[in-house]
Amino acid sequence: RIKASGLKLQLCTNETQATRENFVKKLRAMGFDISVAEVTAPAPAACRLLKERGLRPHLLVHDDLVPEFAEVDKTNPNCVVLGDAAENFTYANLNEAFRLLIGMEKPVLISLGKGRYYKETDGLKLDVGAYMKALEYACDVQAEVVGKPAKRFFESALAELGVPAEQAIMIGDDIVNDVGGAQQCGMRALQVRTGKYR
Amino acid sequence: RIKASGLKLQLCTNETQATRENFVKKLRAMGFDISVAEVTAPAPAACRLLKERGLRPHLLVHDDLVPEFAEVDKTNPNCVVLGDAAENFTYANLNEAFRLLIGMEKPVLISLGKGRYYKETDGLKLDVGAYMKALEYACDVQAEVVGKPAKRFFESALAELGVPAEQAIMIGDDIVNDVGGAQQCGMRALQVRTGKYR
Numbered sequence: 001r002i003k004a005s006g007l008k009l010q011l012c013t014n015e016t017q018a019t020r021e022n023f024v025k026k027l028r029a030m031g032f033d034i035s036v037a038e039v040t041a042p043a044p045a046a047c048r049l050l051k052e053r054g055l056r057p058h059l060l061v062h063d064d065l066v067p068e069f070a071e072v073d074k075t076n077p078n079c080v081v082l083g084d085a086a087e088n089f090t091y092a093n094l095n096e097a098f099r100l101l102i103g104m105e106k107p108v109l110i111s112l113g114k115g116r117y118y119k120e121t122d123g124l125k126l127d128v129g130a131y132m133k134a135l136e137y138a139c140d141v142q143a144e145v146v147g148k149p150a151k152r153f154f155e156s157a158l159a160e161l162g163v164p165a166e167q168a169i170m171i172g173d174d175i176v177n178d179v180g181g182a183q184q185c186g187m188r189a190l191q192v193r194t195g196k197y198r
Numbered sequence: 199r200i201k202a203s204g205l206k207l208q209l210c211t212n213e214t215q216a217t218r219e220n221f222v223k224k225l226r227a228m229g230f231d232i233s234v235a236e237v238t239a240p241a242p243a244a245c246r247l248l249k250e251r252g253l254r255p256h257l258l259v260h261d262d263l264v265p266e267f268a269e270v271d272k273t274n275p276n277c278v279v280l281g282d283a284a285e286n287f288t289y290a291n292l293n294e295a296f297r298l299l300i301g302m303e304k305p306v307l308i309s310l311g312k313g314r315y316y317k318e319t320d321g322l323k324l325d326v327g328a329y330m331k332a333l334e335y336a337c338d339v340q341a342e343v344v345g346k347p348a349k350r351f352f353e354s355a356l357a358e359l360g361v362p363a364e365q366a367i368m369i370g371d372d373i374v375n376d377v378g379g380a381q382q383c384g385m386r387a388l389q390v391r392t393g394k395y396r
Contacts, residue, residue: 089289098315098324116336117296126296126336133335134328138314 003033010157012040012170014113014147014177016083016128017062020044040157042112042147043068046081048156049146055108057081060097060131062088079108082135082143084115084128094131101139109135113147115177148174149181158185201231208355210238210368212311212345212375214281214326215260218242238355240310240345241266244279246354247344253306255279258295258329260286277306280333280341282313282326292329299337307333311345313375346372347379356383 002009011034015023020039027034043065050057056073059066061083069081080097101107115127132143147153158165165186172178172191179189200207209232213221218237225232241263248255254271257264259281267279278295299305313325330341345351356363363384370376370389377387 087289089292091285091287094287095321095323098328099322102315102322116338117300123293124297124300125293126332130296130332130336134324134332137331138324138328140314 008161008163009034009038010040010161011038012148012154012157012172012178014042014115016042016065016112016147017086018064019067022064037160040153040160041068042153043083045153045156046110046112046146047072049110049144050079050081055079055110057110058097058100059083060085060088060093061112062086078104079110080135081110081112082128082132083112085131086125089126089131094134098135098138101135101141107139107141109139109141109143111143111145113177114143114145148177149184151181151185154182154185154187158187206359206361207232207236208238208359209236210346210352210355210370210376212240212313214240214263214310214345215284216262217265220262235358238351238358239266240351241281243351243354244308244310244344245270247308247342248277248279253277253308255308256295256298257281258283258286258291259310260284276302277308278333279308279310280326280330281310283329284323287324287329292332296333296336299333299339305337305339307337307339307341309341309343311375312341312343346375347382349379349383352380352383352385356385 013023020036020041024034024036024039047069050072056075056077058077058080059069060080062085065083077100080101101109111128111132114129114132116129117124117127136143158168161168168187170178170182170187170189173194175191179191182189211221218234218239222232222234222237245267248270254273254275256275256278257267257272258278260283263281275298278299299307309326309330312327312330314327315322315325334341356366359366366385368376368380368385368387371392373389377389380387
């Protein structure tokens with residue numbers, strides 16, 4: 001309906017359990033007319049950041065997200081990229097990421113979001129933010145968050161749209177990640193009472 | 199040697215991967231003349247606290263520590279007790295502890311120490327403090343720490359000795375947990391350059 005009205009649309013998601021391709025496939029199956037180019041997601045934003053800064057990541061992410069980092073040099077890592085790794089959040093994998101970080105002269109931890117938890121059909125799950133806090137504390141570092149509500153993330157969505165902040169409106173159900181993040185960036189925002197709203 | 203000089207001795211440990219019995223057995227095998235009554239450890243301190251406040255814990259601890267909680271009612275839990283669970287820090291166990299906490303009207307999280315990490319023969323490991331931070335963040339609560347450097351913990355060691363703080367001296371290798379904790383409690387403290395000192 002938004003598209004039919006002639007308005008430009010960019011979908012800002014913190015989804016890090018799937019590539020944009022699979023995310024879009026799911027949405028299309030639900031009847032939404034959306035393309036990969038219309039999706040702004042943390043993984044590609046992280047890839048840009050890694051390239052800009054010459055960083056080679058060790059990935060602690062969901063298996064289904066790994067293809068987003070196909071082009072990135074991952075040999076001899078000098079940073080850790082943390083996503084919602086779900087079943088990959090094992091004791092061994094967490095210790096491995098920790099050891100790499102603590103072994104760096106200046107540990108660099110990049111987190112694809114900082115959510116506390118989310119709901120799945122079988123109940124609530126700890127989100128990436130909780131594991132980010134664990135590594136931050138153990139290594140005495142502060143993670144760089146890519147994804148909502150980071151200002152930079154909204155700016156890249158605006159760049160994709162080719163629209164200044166004042167002419168854009170963010171619509172979302174999360175008061176901090178969606179509404180707060182967009183406002184910090186000069187956009188107006190609208191909170192909908194769906195999804196996680198309560 | 200301390201004992202031969204006629205001084206009283208109490209061993210304050212944050213060990214939470216073994217019962218006091220097994221901890222003492224290990225020390226005796228190394229040639230130290232020490233008894234269970236001479237050990238102040240987080241698990242029994244937590245048991246006292248649970249009893250005082252009528253709390254029934256869900257345990258996320260090391261298998262070898264569970265016997266310390268044998269006398270405690272663990273049905274229908276109204277708090278979570280977190281220790282260095284090591285291999286028990288699985289994704290499933292962390293989600294389970296989280297769900298219990300977030301389901302409580304006022305989540306109560308008791309942590310047996312707040313160490314960042316420690317060294318084992320096969321490398322560095324995340325300590326209980328890191329997992330404590332993850333649950334604190336996810337549930338927006340502050341954990342109550344039992345063990346060093348908590349003031350209460352040193353006070354119970356002093357009570358065991360029957361000695362006022364001014365007449366006691368704490369000897370340890372950790373500037374925060376050992377020296378800082380003891381000083382906060384009015385004791386003098388001496389840092390030795392062994393163990394984790396660097």
